[in-house]
Amino acid sequence: MPSFADLASRILATEPRLGPVRLVAVDGPSGAGKSWFADRLAKAADAPVVHTDDLLDGWDDQFTFWVRLEQQILAPLRHGRPATYLRYLWHREAFGGPAVTVEPAAAVLLEGVTSARRAIWPELSFSVFVTAPPDLRLRRALARDGRNDVAFRAYLERWRTAEDQHFAAEGTAAHVDLLVDGAAEGPGDRFEALRLPPHWPRSAV
Template sequence: MRTDPGDLAHRVRAAPARLGGSRLVCVDGPAGSGKTTLAGLLAGALGAPVLHLDDVYAGWAGLDGVAERVAGQVLAPLAEGRPATYATWDWARSRWGGSASLRPGPVLVLEGCGAGDRLLAAHASLLVWVEAPSALRLERGLERDGEALRAEWVRWREVEAAHFSREGTRGRADLLVDGAAPPVTLLAHGASGVE
């Protein structure tokens, strides 16, 4: 079934607020699946900010630990109605490079591998899983980051596969989305049956 960001935005608005007075939309799935594209379209339809986990991973080894950092630095203050300030990663220098802030608002889109971590689930109004064929995902990643980072991509894919298996993210998703080609294709309603 074809859908569009406006349809997804309607689903978000209909979902319960679980992050204080805000709705947290978690867009998860393997690297290169189309999460960033979908999150941007959804954020545009909702007038919402996007927190890209690429900004808060501690480099290529940063998937483990990202949920704890997001829970403590971002979600805890937002749930209390306070602004959140979080550390950002400088990929060019391979170190923490600064900080960014978010104010409480009606919706926050959290995008990236690990956005659907169980540690964050209590605050999530909607968990969206985006998938695409493995070869396409690798092609997209190398197109974005360059062939020189192929070894990093291969390692990341192994780490994320273990993470998703451990977390059962796809099986807990409210919506499954085919990120292979626009327009967005809704594959199925997931765990919550959000209509």
């Protein structure tokens, strides 16, 4: 199994494409294990993580949040400036809480559904797609949110259908640099790769 340390070294050796920043997308369907993967990669690369769920203005903002991401985070980082934003508080259905600041670090991780969309391809230094079986993803999503009522399941099913359509239309999994098996959460310092980037050193597997 490849290590997060090896992956971090590979990413930090790439060319910055978002101004001075190496932007790394960690995409994949809900419940696949994106946050687990991004948090461990961030630790290995000493990189901040922006979670797209924090930028959504509720369930209906699944794809349209990108304007907010561009204005509040990508544009400042592109010009070497710190980015500042407020998280969406799902229990209050509003943005609030303390402001979050993201410095233009050597690498910044963007984690969440559609984070590797076509619009950002030219500015990504590296991209990851995390996948897992649908039934496992559903169990994780229900456990994560602590809800299993009819209204929540309706929102979740609509979300899952829309994300499946998005990934199929964009061919996300085929385009990314690294495909990860999110069902096989290995030791804390390693992950299960379904497809590695070209020329990955055998010593790192």
